[in-house]
Amino acid sequence: MTSKDFRKSKQQxxxxxxELKILKTQDGSLSLYSNYFxxxxxxxxxxxxxxxxxxxxxxxxERFLITKKISxxxxxxxxxxxxxxxxxxxxxxxxxxxWWGLEIDKKPLEIALKNDIFRSNWSPEVINFFESLITRAxxxxxxxxxxxxxxxxxxxxxxxxxxxxxxxxxxxAFSPPKCPQLWSDEFLNSLARRLSPHGRLITYSRAASIRAxxxxxxxxxxxxxxxxxxxxxxxxxxIAFKKNQLKASNTQNIYETLSPMEEDHLNTLAAIPYRDPxxxxxxxxxxxTRKKEQQQSSMKTTASWKDFWFSKIG
Ligand SMILES: C[S@@+](CC[C@H](N)C(=O)[O-])C[C@H]1O[C@@H](n2cnc3c(N)ncnc32)[C@H](O)[C@@H]1O
Numbered sequence: 001m002t003s004k005d006f007r008k009s010k011q012q013x014x015x016x017x018x019e020l021k022i023l024k025t026q027d028g029s030l031s032l033y034s035n036y037f038x039x040x041x042x043x044x045x046x047x048x049x050x051x052x053x054x055x056x057x058x059x060x061x062e063r064f065l066i067t068k069k070i071s072x073x074x075x076x077x078x079x080x081x082x083x084x085x086x087x088x089x090x091x092x093x094x095x096x097x098x099w100w101g102l103e104i105d106k107k108p109l110e111i112a113l114k115n116d117i118f119r120s121n122w123s124p125e126v127i128n129f130f131e132s133l134i135t136r137a138x139x140x141x142x143x144x145x146x147x148x149x150x151x152x153x154x155x156x157x158x159x160x161x162x163x164x165x166x167x168x169x170x171x172x173a174f175s176p177p178k179c180p181q182l183w184s185d186e187f188l189n190s191l192a193r194r195l196s197p198h199g200r201l202i203t204y205s206r207a208a209s210i211r212a213x214x215x216x217x218x219x220x221x222x223x224x225x226x227x228x229x230x231x232x233x234x235x236x237x238x239i240a241f242k243k244n245q246l247k248a249s250n251t252q253n254i255y256e257t258l259s260p261m262e263e264d265h266l267n268t269l270a271a272i273p274y275r276d277p278x279x280x281x282x283x284x285x286x287x288x289t290r291k292k293e294q295q296q297s298s299m300k301t302t303a304s305w306k307d308f309w310f311s312k313i314g
Pocket of ligand 1: 042051076077078079080081082102103104105108153154172173174181182
């Protein structure tokens, strides 16, 4: 990258290649660390493991063996683990796929595709999918079509034709404190409006502000049940449904209602949303607006909520 390119990418708020560091996670799969966002792309326990536990299992793709078609949106494609693991399941089962992706930066996927460990994780069909996204921003095969819109997801979402709705939306942005622009009340509302009647939005985040925004957007919020429940008082993420579906298709207890403690978390200052009415706010502006709203709010503090519930449950 020339110094001119570097300055340009900085001006656009894009991380430069030198700001991405390759990491190997504990399950052997490749990940990246972003110096720009000061965060890893995946948890240290494994990029593939995370895609499986936080997105693949909660999606319950077996449901689409009956309808034989699926439309899904991957928000923050990154190295493509979430969509890649979905396609490994869907393609051999000949399910008609309508895929869309949003991602600001090509470099994570470009770096990954140059790496043998990454390539060895995927079938030739999925490698072809990734390569098509880089070279043509499009993909098609007998069973599906895909389009990736490179750029800021806040602006690009509205370029997806309005007649397209999604059975699944995977939201895998950097954490709310690091990337609040993709967790704002407005952006989450826009995503919610893109869900099909039985659609679900899946995210690893269990933050009170995100859950409160999703609920305000008219969705039914459920906990993603942790795989090892005894290890945590908390859920493993959030599944937000367009329709109330507590029992339907939950035979494996993948999700559950919020506990009284988690419900009460939504009454605290932590539930104040990130706001971005122009869809162009900077990280700093979004945080400042939220901080002001928290200072003016009469909601209870997270500390008093913790004191109450942690003394109750020990
Ligand atoms: C946690 S990583 C995603 C990991 C990814 N799902 C995977 O499986 O590798 C977050 C991603 O969000 C992207 N991103 C950051 N800001 C964005 C924005 N405003 N619009 C679209 N993508 C953005 C980053 O480039 C990064 O690839």
